[in-house]
Amino acid sequence: MADAAANRDFPRAYTKAGSLHSERLWALRVSYVSLAIASLIFLAPPFYMLITSLKTNTEMADQTLSPWLVRDPTLEHYAAILGNPIFLTFFRNSIVVTLLVVAITMVISVLAAFALSRMRFWGSQALATGVFLTYLVPDTLLFIPLYQIVGGLGLLNSIWGLVLVYPTLTVPFCTWIMIGYFASIPKELDEAALIDGATWPQMLIKIFIPVALPGIIAATIFAFTVSWAAFVYPTAFITRPDQMPLTIGIVSQLVRGDTFAWGQIMSGALIAALPPVIVYVFLMDYYIAGLTAGATKG
Numbered sequence: 001m002a003d004a005a006a007n008r009d010f011p012r013a014y015t016k017a018g019s020l021h022s023e024r025l026w027a028l029r030v031s032y033v034s035l036a037i038a039s040l041i042f043l044a045p046p047f048y049m050l051i052t053s054l055k056t057n058t059e060m061a062d063q064t065l066s067p068w069l070v071r072d073p074t075l076e077h078y079a080a081i082l083g084n085p086i087f088l089t090f091f092r093n094s095i096v097v098t099l100l101v102v103a104i105t106m107v108i109s110v111l112a113a114f115a116l117s118r119m120r121f122w123g124s125q126a127l128a129t130g131v132f133l134t135y136l137v138p139d140t141l142l143f144i145p146l147y148q149i150v151g152g153l154g155l156l157n158s159i160w161g162l163v164l165v166y167p168t169l170t171v172p173f174c175t176w177i178m179i180g181y182f183a184s185i186p187k188e189l190d191e192a193a194l195i196d197g198a199t200w201p202q203m204l205i206k207i208f209i210p211v212a213l214p215g216i217i218a219a220t221i222f223a224f225t226v227s228w229a230a231f232v233y234p235t236a237f238i239t240r241p242d243q244m245p246l247t248i249g250i251v252s253q254l255v256r257g258d259t260f261a262w263g264q265i266m267s268g269a270l271i272a273a274l275p276p277v278i279v280y281v282f283l284m285d286y287y288i289a290g291l292t293a294g295a296t297k298g
Contacts, residue, residue, distance in 0.1 A: 046270070053077050053266040060262055077263035081271065089242055090249030093159050094228060094272075097245055100163045101227040102220060105170040109219055112171075113178030114204050118190060128179055135172035142168065143236045150237055157240045165233050170226050174219035181215030182208055217283055225276055246272040 052060065054073045059065060081087050116128045146165050147156075155161035185208060193203045209216065234248045244252060250268040254261040 046273070049266040049270055052262055053270060055263065057263060077267040078271070081264055081267050086241055086253060087249070087268065090244055090246045091272075093243060093249075094245040094247070097159050097162050097166065098224060098227040101166040101170060102223045104163070105167050105174050105223040106216065106220060108167065108171050109174035109178050110204070110209070110216065112175045113182050114200075114208060116175075117179045117182035118203075118208070119200065128176075131172050132176040133172075135169075135176070139169060139230075139232045143232055146233070147236055156237055157243055159238075159243050159245070161237050162230075162234055162245070165237070166227050166230060169230065170223040174223055177219045177222070178212065178215050181212040185211055221279060221283055224279055228276055 048068070051068060051070055054070050054075070054077075056072055056074050056076070059071055065071060112131070116131070146168070150156055150161040150165060153161075153164070155164060189207055189211075190203065193207060198206070229247060230245075231247045234245050238244050238248065241249065241253065246268070250265060250272065254265045254268065
């Protein structure tokens with residue numbers, strides 16, 4: 001009897017398994033199609049930039065040729081950019097500003113997140129929410145009052161003014177990221193460390209930073225990207241070419257009235273995009289490793 005019942009249920013189970021397999025296969029195909037479409041949309045602009053940077057000025061001016069093809073590839077635009085001393089100055093300014101802002105952001109964010117998530121005090125939750133809400137205020141509204149502050153400090157037309165104002169963009173969000181990672185750490189670690197006589201700074205350095213390494217890396221990547229790609233603040237605060245970062249230096253020096261040096265603009269933009277790409281390529285693997293390695297350190 002049991003065998004007969006099993007034989008009757010087998011076609012039904014087989015049909016159900018086949019249906020699930022068919023649904024999974026259909027979902028997988030939809031996912032691949034969606035991924036392919038998204039890739040085309042997001043990769044089209046940088047591909048067009050690359051194609052344009054390899055064209056001669058004559059080829060770009062020829063309207064009969066396809067804008068997506070290169071007839072006579074050339075590196076003259078890259079040579080002109082890299083051989084221009086002012087472009088190297090832009091690059092140096094961006095590096096200095098970004099490194100300083102990332103360092104300042106991470107010190108402030110780690111300390112603030114640790115205090116708000118583990119050192120409970122009256123109003124800590126409201127303050128943590130307020131920190132994140134400040135990130136939601138667009139920089140297009142903040143640059144006017146910040147312009148007055150920076151001008152009052154005598155830091156207009158100086159990269160130090162950018163070092164001062166960029167953390168207003170990076171610190172709130174990085175602090176919010178770190179609060180989430182610190183809050184997820186079991187409270188038993190705090191209690192064990194306090195019983196062993198550890199101080200709060202020792203707990204932060206020896207326990208929380210190693211465990212929250214993925215969050216620290218994610219916050220660092222965010223701070224680096226925002227600092228490197230910021231456009232509104234340097235446009236408002238910097239007018240001297242020797243103090244400009246890459247984001248506005250390329251535009252200000254390669255656009256003259258209604259004349260656009262498209263070849264050099266595209267070449268400079270691609271070169272400027274390389275550091276963030278390199279950072280993501282190398283730190284993504286470290287981020288994944290930190291999810292396991294950082295969590296096992298005590």
